[in-house]
Amino acid sequence: MPERILIVEDEAHLADGIKLNLEAEGFSAEIAANGLQAIARILADEPSVVILDVMLPGASGFKVCEQVRAQGSRVPILYLTARGSEDDRVKGLELGGDDYMTKPFSIKELIQRVRAILRREEWYRSSPGASDLFEFGGNKVDFAAYKAYTRQGEIELTQKECMLFKLLVENEGNVVDRDKILDNVWGYDRYPSSRTVDNLIFRLRKYFEPDPKEPVYIHTVYGAGYRFTREA
Amino acid sequence: MNLSSSRKHFLLYLILSAFFLALLVWWIYYQVREGERITTQQEAVWEREIAVAHHWLEEHLTDCEAFRVWLAATYPDLELTELGVVAVRTEARGALRETAGRRVRMFASEGSVLILLLIAAVTYVYWTLRKEILLERRQSTFLSATSHELKTPLTSLRLYLDTLRDRKLSEEKQKEVFEIMGQDLTRLSNQIDELLQAQAVMGKRRVVLEEIELAKETEAALAQDRVYYERQGFELRMKLEAGLSALADSRQWQLVVKNLVENAVKYSGEARVVEVKLSHSSGRAKLEVTDFGIGIEHAELKRIFDSFYRIGNEDTRSTQGTGLGLFLVRAIVKSFKGTVMAASSGLGRGAIFTVELPLIKDAGNA
Structure with missing residues (x-):
């Protein structure tokens, strides 16, 4: 069709x-x-x-x-x-x-x-986890429903939050650089500012990390980008 | 959001006005106080002089006449009274009072003239700035509308040109595309014409008026547009009285007719009928353009002839246009020594635009 x-x-x-x-x-x-x-x-x-x-x-x-x-x-x-x-x-x-x-x-x-x-x-x-729940460290993410179940309870995720998190999950254990994030989540140049990416990461950590200031799942790799690991 | 420049000027203007007014009030207050100080000072001087004179009088009590001569020479403002006391002369006191009074009168009159001037200036600047702010708002609407009006046919032309270049279209489809491109070109060139005319009218370029036959020129103005409108399903009912002549410019008259009819078509809503009637009464030619469409709210009637004025908000523009059309109509008609009026009995009840021009008497007009 x-x-x-x-x-x-x-x-x-x-x-x-x-x-x-x-x-x-x-x-x-x-x-x-x-x-x-x-x-x-x-x-x-x-x-x-x-x-x-x-x-x-x-x-x-x-x-x-x-x-x-x-x-x-x-x-x-x-x-x-x-x-x-x-x-x-x-x-x-x-x-x-x-x-x-x-x-x-x-x-x-x-x-x-x-x-x-x-x-x-x-x-x-597309997969992974498009229809299933993705589970890690006591959190569940439902990519299809744009929802997460965390220690704070059920959370509605925005489309961009979901896309960025999915990108990190897909590249589990590897560094995802800013260009790749911009390309996959936004897909065109000049927008957003790097600040917007930082803000999204900040929000994801707030949802999923036990202590957002000391992240154990979503790591910053200085000068390179971000890396997701399933195990704390 | 940034403060627009005229808004900034307005703020600056308010601060300056307040400052100058305060300065002026302070100056008047200061001058009045200064006058009082001079009077008090003079009285203190006199008192000291009286004290010295009394002392002198006690020493030279023997010769009153000699004392008087000495007193007149030394302290001309003082005199020895009948009672044998030294006092200030009535004339001297009067002169001091007179001087003080003159000062107060001078500053009162000068001050009030200054205050009046300041108020006049402040009011004048206020109205000018206010007008500028309103114009600026309309101009920004105009820019937005003009960029839309110019870019839309351009965008369409480019789109169809790319399409013709990159795709294989059936002959029938091609014909259709050429027709659309022709319409876009007409729209673009009309738009540019209108902008140039507006510039000429606003620049007050002199146009030599000549005798024109109104019915003929009106017919000519609509000859092309009529076909275009009718193809879009609009009906143009024309009733033009022949033989009416007025002093005008044929090109500009045609623009007036075109703009009024275009306007009527734009706002004709579901009715899709526009009437154009040319007649005369009491020495004036009368052109009436009537539509039966969405009408005009009473509050809008006064403003629709302003430059760049467009009804409503540009984000939700419901009609094409830049807000120049009716402004041009009014400016042109005025230069022909005529008048233009809009009337509507409200929303949904259509509108009628009436242009009146003085007829030329010896041109066979009835």
Whole structure:
């Protein structure tokens, strides 16, 4: 079954052109022409990827992203907008978007980025532990449900937390460097800052480590990256 | 978020105004106090002089006349009274009081003039800054809208060009793509035209007005757009009275007509009907552009002709446009010595835009 892409775009010419190209690449594509319609479609149809304009009638693209995330949807969102300022980009990604492209754009690059997003999703859904619970040191992580059961009880994990932790688990015992983390968890350049990676690691340690200041599972390898070990 | 520059100016302005006002009040207070100090000082001097004179009087009691001569020579402000006491002359006291009074009057009048001037300046600057802040807000909306209006057809053109280059399309599909690209080009060139016209109007470039036949020019303005609108399913009902002439510029008049109709089409909602009517009454030509669409709220009516004004929030823009169209209409009509008015009985009840121009009397107008 082809991957379903939802194009949220109020300019009919653009929406039709993108649809034409995506279909030629073997995707199935649909169009929503305003923000409110987009929210309803995303929640009801769960497309594989959403290509989202920002300046939209009904509800802005930022609002759409915020709303569907608040409803628990983890559908990957790629912004495609004329608004290219750094503030807009950061805002869009902070609201839970996965990638950000500005108009005018190259359709080839758009398709590449859609494929990259789908690859990351595919990687995340694949083993190990995609369906089973992953257990270590009294913690259980359910990657499919984005949940963890720790000494503190049940915790809802964000998508990025899950992806980063999965990456560490997959490379158990080996160092995972920043580039690999950025590539697998975010998949595009210039975002996020290294600080964001540090913050994610900090949060994971808070969930899983008996003493986050003296980590025994998630180790920092100075100058190289991070390493996960199952045994304390 | 950063404070915008005019907001920073506004803050600076408030601080400066407060500072100058405080300075002025302090200066007046200081001058009044200084006047009082001079009076007190003079009185102290007199008292000392009286004491010295009394001492002298006791020593030379014998010759009153000689004492008087000495007193007048030494202390001209003092006199020997009938009672044999030395006192300040009434004239001298009067002169001191007069001087003090003059000082107070001078500073009161100068001070109040200064305060009035300061208040006038403060008010003037306040209004200017306020206007600037509002304009800045509209301009930022305008920039956002313009970048959207210019980038959208460009983006579409690039997209379809890439598509034509990289993909094999059926002949039918190709035709469709060329049609879309043509429309994008028209949109782009209209947009650029509008920006250039706006610049000309705002730069107050002089346009030589000439006699134009309104029905003919109105028809010409819509000839192309009409086909485009009708293909999109809009109905343009035109009722143009022939033989009406006014002093205007044909290119700019066409822009007025185009903008009003474009505006009506944009906001015509489900009705998809726009009426264009040209008529005359009491020496004035009247162009009415009516739609039956989403209407305009009463509060918005006054502002829609402002430059860069767009209804609502740009993040949730529901219509195309930069907010220049109606501003241009008003500026152009004004330069033709005409008027433009918008009326709507509220949301959902459509709108009617009326342009009136003075008719040329000897041009066969009824």
